[in-house]
Amino acid sequence: LKLYDLDISGNCHKVRLFLSILGKEPELVPVDxxxxxxxxxxxxxxxxxxxxxxxxxxxxxxxxxxVILIYLARKFNATGWLPIEAEEMARVLEWLAVAENEIARGxxxxxxxxxxxxxxxxxxxxxxxxxxxxIMDAHLADNEWLALxxxxxxxxxxYPYLAVASEGxxxxxxxxxxxxxxxxxxxxxxxxPMPAG
Amino acid sequence: LKLYDLDISGNCHKVRLFLSILGKEPELVPVDxxxxxxxxxxxxxxxxxxxxxxxxxxxxxxxxxxVILIYLARKFNATGWLPIEAEEMARVLEWLAVAENEIARGxxxxxxxxxxxxxxxxxxxxxxxxxxxxIMDAHLADNEWLALxxxxxxxxxxYPYLAVASEGxxxxxxxxxxxxxxxxxxxxxxxxPMPAG
Numbered sequence: 001l002k003l004y005d006l007d008i009s010g011n012c013h014k015v016r017l018f019l020s021i022l023g024k025e026p027e028l029v030p031v032d033x034x035x036x037x038x039x040x041x042x043x044x045x046x047x048x049x050x051x052x053x054x055x056x057x058x059x060x061x062x063x064x065x066x067v068i069l070i071y072l073a074r075k076f077n078a079t080g081w082l083p084i085e086a087e088e089m090a091r092v093l094e095w096l097a098v099a100e101n102e103i104a105r106g107x108x109x110x111x112x113x114x115x116x117x118x119x120x121x122x123x124x125x126x127x128x129x130x131x132x133x134x135i136m137d138a139h140l141a142d143n144e145w146l147a148l149x150x151x152x153x154x155x156x157x158x159y160p161y162l163a164v165a166s167e168g169x170x171x172x173x174x175x176x177x178x179x180x181x182x183x184x185x186x187x188x189x190x191x192x193p194m195p196a197g
Numbered sequence: 198l199k200l201y202d203l204d205i206s207g208n209c210h211k212v213r214l215f216l217s218i219l220g221k222e223p224e225l226v227p228v229d230x231x232x233x234x235x236x237x238x239x240x241x242x243x244x245x246x247x248x249x250x251x252x253x254x255x256x257x258x259x260x261x262x263x264v265i266l267i268y269l270a271r272k273f274n275a276t277g278w279l280p281i282e283a284e285e286m287a288r289v290l291e292w293l294a295v296a297e298n299e300i301a302r303g304x305x306x307x308x309x310x311x312x313x314x315x316x317x318x319x320x321x322x323x324x325x326x327x328x329x330x331x332i333m334d335a336h337l338a339d340n341e342w343l344a345l346x347x348x349x350x351x352x353x354x355x356y357p358y359l360a361v362a363s364e365g366x367x368x369x370x371x372x373x374x375x376x377x378x379x380x381x382x383x384x385x386x387x388x389x390p391m392p393a394g
Contacts, residue, residue: 048332049299062287064294074283084281086271090259097261100297102246135245 001026004043004054006033010108010160011065012053013194014099018069018156021190022076026055066096069153082153091147095154099161102132107161110168122169129170133162133178140177144184151188159185164194198223201240201251203230207305207357208262209250210391211296215266215353218387219273223252263293266350279350288344292351296358299329305358307365319366326367330359330375337374341381348385356382361391 001019003026005012019026031037031052039050047054047063055062055071062071073082083089106129113122136158139146147154162182165172173179185191198216200223202209216223228234228249236247244251244260252259252268259268270279280286303326310319333355336343344351359379362369370376382388 048335049295060284060287062284062291064291067287067290067294070290071283071287074281074286084271086268087257087259089271090257090264090268093264093267094259094261097264097297098246100294138245 002029002056003027004029004031004038004046004052004056006031006052007195009033009052010164010194013160014065014157015053015055015068015072017160017192018072018081018153020192021081021156021188022072022078023190024072024076066100066157069096069157073153080150080152081156083148088148092152092154095146096157098132098136099157102128103158103161106130106132107165107168107170110170111161111164112168114169115167125168126170129165129168133170133172133175136181137175137177140181145181151185155181155185160194199226199253200224201226201228201235201243201249201253203228203249204392206230206249207361207391210357211262211354212250212252212265212269214357214389215269215278215350217389218278218353218385219269219275220387221269221273263297263354266293266354270350277347277349278353280345285345289349289351292343293354295329295333296354299325300355300358303327303329304362304365304367307367308358308361309365311366312364322365323367326362326365330367330369330372333378334372334374337378342378348382352378352382357391 001024003015005016005028007030031043033052037043038052044050046056046061049063051063053065053068055068062068070082082092106125109120109125110122110129112118113120113125145151145155146158159182162172162178172182198221200212202225204227228240230249234240235249240251241247243253243258246260248260250262250265252265259265267279279289303322306317306322307319307326309315310317310322342348342352343355356379359369359375369379
């Protein structure tokens with residue numbers, strides 16, 4: 001397994017985190033994101049959308065962090081992390097959609113604006129962050145894990161951008177149930193944090 | 198099956214389209230979107246994110262159009278539309294991610310701005326539309342269908358917002374391979390268009 005990677009990307013972190021939990025050691029290929037290497041061949045030959053991470057597994061190339069998580073769960077038959085029964089699968093994937101939408105347009109955009117000077121509306125992103133964190137906090141008041149009665153891909157996909165949300169001026173610690181859930185994720189066997197960057 | 202629905206929503210259309218292809222007739226519950234009914238109980242009790250469509254199947258409530266497509270494919274064991282083998286599943290889901298990201302932020306946002314007066318940057322959305330359509334056109338020059346050698350959920354998820362892209366000032370007809378693929382989708386048994394609205 002080869003992972004085209006950016007150490008400070010939450011989307012890359014979620015894949016490294018799941019691989020570590022599965023006990024797999026990928027070959028990491030660091031991509032010079034700030035230098036725009038992902039927007040040029042040979043990276044765009046692997047992913048025409050020019051985004052990271054990209055997983056290469058022999059002849060198979062997979063793009064999109066959420067899809068890579070699903071691919072790995074299916075390849076290694078990790079049905080505990082992603083069941084294939086209709087309702088249970090949907091419960092997990094609903095939170096992958098939250099990671100891809102509300103968390104991406106909230107905490108991730110706020111961090112891109114504040115830490116990396118992207119031309120994004122940081123204030124609007126922080127408001128979106130508060131909306132998704134409010135919903136998550138209410139949900140986690142009654143649930144130990146996001147999707148099912150155990151840790152699943154839902155927790156792995158939603159964790160990384162919340163763990164670095166303070167870099168966007170988003171205060172996760174004011175959401176006690178989210179904070180307690182994050183500690184549970186950090187206690188999972190195989191957990192690895194994002195490298196300090 | 199009960200579908201909380203908005204007739205002019207591409208996200209709702211993709212669910213109605215797949216249900217029709219599967220030969221299922223849901224009970225449609227129209228939601229007064231312009232009146233903000235989806236942002237209040239009882240709709241927010243079904244989906245705290247306040248978005249449509251929402252599928253109710255007995256006791257099971259599923260939110261997010263892409264996740265609903267996956268739920269229906271699993272429930273009705275429609276592995277032709279969504280295989281569960283790792284690589285084939287990933288191939289389909291990569292395009293669901295495009296529907297949820299690039300098509301949502303491109304043609305969908307352009308339509309929301311131009312037809313529905315949302316405060317969005319229509320010009321930026323049209324530029325994003327051209328980027329995703331350029332990638333899709335190159336891909337469809339060599340492939341009859343988006344993900345596999347047959348129609349899958351990928352085609353159903355990506356079609357609806359492209360079919361109404363002109364309402365956002367996006368000219369899909371200048372992408373010949375995308376246009377030809379759209380005609381193939383429209384010829385699928387069970388195809389239903391978005392109602393004229």
